[in-house]
Amino acid sequence: MDSRDKIDRREFIRAAAVLAAGGGAWMAARPDAEGMVWQIDPAKCIQCGRCATNCVLNPSAVKCVHTYEICGYCDLCSGYLQPGAKARDTGAENELCPVGALKRKFIEEPFYEYTVDEERCFGCAKCVKGCGQFGNGSLHLQIKRDLCVNCNECSIARNCPSDAIRRVPARRGYLFKQWVSGEESEG
Amino acid sequence: MDAIPKHLIPAWLWAVLAVAAMVLALALALTERRREPGPALLYDVSPYEAVDPAKVLFREAKRISLNLDAPTALCVRGDGTILVAGQDAVLVLDSSGGEKGRIAVEGAPDCLAEGPDGRLYLGMRTRIAVHDPHGTHLQSWQDLGPRAWITSIVADEQHVFAADAGNKVICRFDISGNLLNRIGERDPERDIPGLVVPSPYIDVLLDPGGGLWVVNPGRLGFEHYRADGSLASSWYRPGIELDGFSGCCNPIHAVFRSDASLVTVEKGINRVKVYSPDTTLLGVVATPEMIGTLAEAAASFQEEALVRDVAVDSEDRVLVLHGPRRELLIFEERAPKN
Numbered sequence A: 001m002d003s004r005d006k007i008d009r010r011e012f013i014r015a016a017a018v019l020a021a022g023g024g025a026w027m028a029a030r031p032d033a034e035g036m037v038w039q040i041d042p043a044k045c046i047q048c049g050r051c052a053t054n055c056v057l058n059p060s061a062v063k064c065v066h067t068y069e070i071c072g073y074c075d076l077c078s079g080y081l082q083p084g085a086k087a088r089d090t091g092a093e094n095e096l097c098p099v100g101a102l103k104r105k106f107i108e109e110p111f112y113e114y115t116v117d118e119e120r121c122f123g124c125a126k127c128v129k130g131c132g133q134f135g136n137g138s139l140h141l142q143i144k145r146d147l148c149v150n151c152n153e154c155s156i157a158r159n160c161p162s163d164a165i166r167r168v169p170a171r172r173g174y175l176f177k178q179w180v181s182g183e184e185s186e187g
Numbered sequence B: 001m002d003a004i005p006k007h008l009i010p011a012w013l014w015a016v017l018a019v020a021a022m023v024l025a026l027a028l029a030l031t032e033r034r035r036e037p038g039p040a041l042l043y044d045v046s047p048y049e050a051v052d053p054a055k056v057l058f059r060e061a062k063r064i065s066l067n068l069d070a071p072t073a074l075c076v077r078g079d080g081t082i083l084v085a086g087q088d089a090v091l092v093l094d095s096s097g098g099e100k101g102r103i104a105v106e107g108a109p110d111c112l113a114e115g116p117d118g119r120l121y122l123g124m125r126t127r128i129a130v131h132d133p134h135g136t137h138l139q140s141w142q143d144l145g146p147r148a149w150i151t152s153i154v155a156d157e158q159h160v161f162a163a164d165a166g167n168k169v170i171c172r173f174d175i176s177g178n179l180l181n182r183i184g185e186r187d188p189e190r191d192i193p194g195l196v197v198p199s200p201y202i203d204v205l206l207d208p209g210g211g212l213w214v215v216n217p218g219r220l221g222f223e224h225y226r227a228d229g230s231l232a233s234s235w236y237r238p239g240i241e242l243d244g245f246s247g248c249c250n251p252i253h254a255v256f257r258s259d260a261s262l263v264t265v266e267k268g269i270n271r272v273k274v275y276s277p278d279t280t281l282l283g284v285v286a287t288p289e290m291i292g293t294l295a296e297a298a299a300s301f302q303e304e305a306l307v308r309d310v311a312v313d314s315e316d317r318v319l320v321l322h323g324p325r326r327e328l329l330i331f332e333e334r335a336p337k338n
């Protein structure tokens, strides 16, 4: 056996160890079928803004989601426009979202559709609050299952002022708002 | 060369340092604090909730606590009696708020009205229930379909008008319950823009001259219709400032006073205001501070509008039905300052 062999073997073992450790971490982070994951209960969230700043990830694993059945497709969308906006258009000075993640598209007079650009959204809940306080509350926050690393103790849950984040079964990892009851429902 | 001393740091110092490190780690773990969201991330409309006291033209004259679950609707009868609908009952109150009786109903009417002949019309989600002046159930009119949601009723000598928020239309019935026509549906040929109803609120009201007015909540204003469904006039006032209607769908309730001034109720920014017949804002009846601010509503997880209905009595006082507090607030106009 020459020294090259030894190095290869050493590297192989090291790589295997790294893989094992990484895999272990990934397995720990990845919710298995029977596991539990963290999720936001939209009925309890008071849109304090901490979901944007308290997640261990940057940007946060929390994003705004939209239940279209509840949305009024309003022209004067209080989730999209600044409270005192002078014009109802896509001008940046009128937009409520600090990063322009909420998009507005004309459908037909007087209806507009609003979609969330998930890459930009960092879960600040500003639009959620506007929508809930003046509109139908169709915008809400959810922890995205594909982004969240499922910390043992969710760093947002620890600081959430309304205990809105709880464990839910991984198989049904969302608590989307639904139209039927006007309440959230596990999705 | 001198040998390096074996124990440069004595063992007791190591122990102290180790304990200190553990205490520090524990303190950091237990008191973990992350960045608080800055002002740019906060949604704050409280500046719009503040009202200049000089603009408040009314004062709260009386507050009546209601012995009724989930109050939903209100009307003042011709004889001054006040009716308040809620879960399984309609409370009958005298003009000073004393309970005179109650009418048993199944469920909670979303709205109610009295006709000129004293008959009562109750909106039971998809149909109208008719009761005689004493409260006895006479009949229920045709079901308006699974999407219907009757949120407001008014009646004159010949007609009953029902606002159906689910189907976004006003139904005009004769007093026998026959559906005569539908008012407010989008019709570009007649220049009718169509009712926009993002949430289940449309109010229908009669002005002192008998004219039919409809709140178009999604357009943030009012439309005046003739009985045949043609549009006589309209005015819209979108805006969060005091003289506008805020949010996506407001006002949620309205009623005319005897001088044709118009009392409006908004949700979100919970304010009751009064407009002159030429649509100029006259002033405020009740401020968000009196009814409940957005912050208070959010803290108590109130998703429904705080004010469930509004009415005017024979003295032109404004009666505001506060749902979560289960109270009737009566506002009377302050004496005009000279």
Ligand code: SF4
Binding pocket: A040, A044, A045, A046, A047, A048, A049, A050, A051, A125, A141, A156, A159, A160, A161, A162, A163, A164, A165
């Ligand atoms: S920390 Fe809690 S209350 Fe605040 S935005 Fe997140 S889920 Fe809502």
Ligand code: SF4
Binding pocket: A063, A064, A096, A097, A098, A099, A100, A101, A102, A116, A120, A121, A122, A123, A124, A125, A126, A127, A128
């Ligand atoms: S306002 Fe905040 S929560 Fe809403 S889309 Fe923008 S970044 Fe996301």
Ligand code: SF4
Binding pocket: A038, A054, A055, A056, A057, A061, A062, A143, A147, A148, A149, A150, A151, A153, A154, A155, A156, A157
């Ligand atoms: S569990 Fe971790 S990654 Fe997921 S939302 Fe909470 S802090 Fe963020």
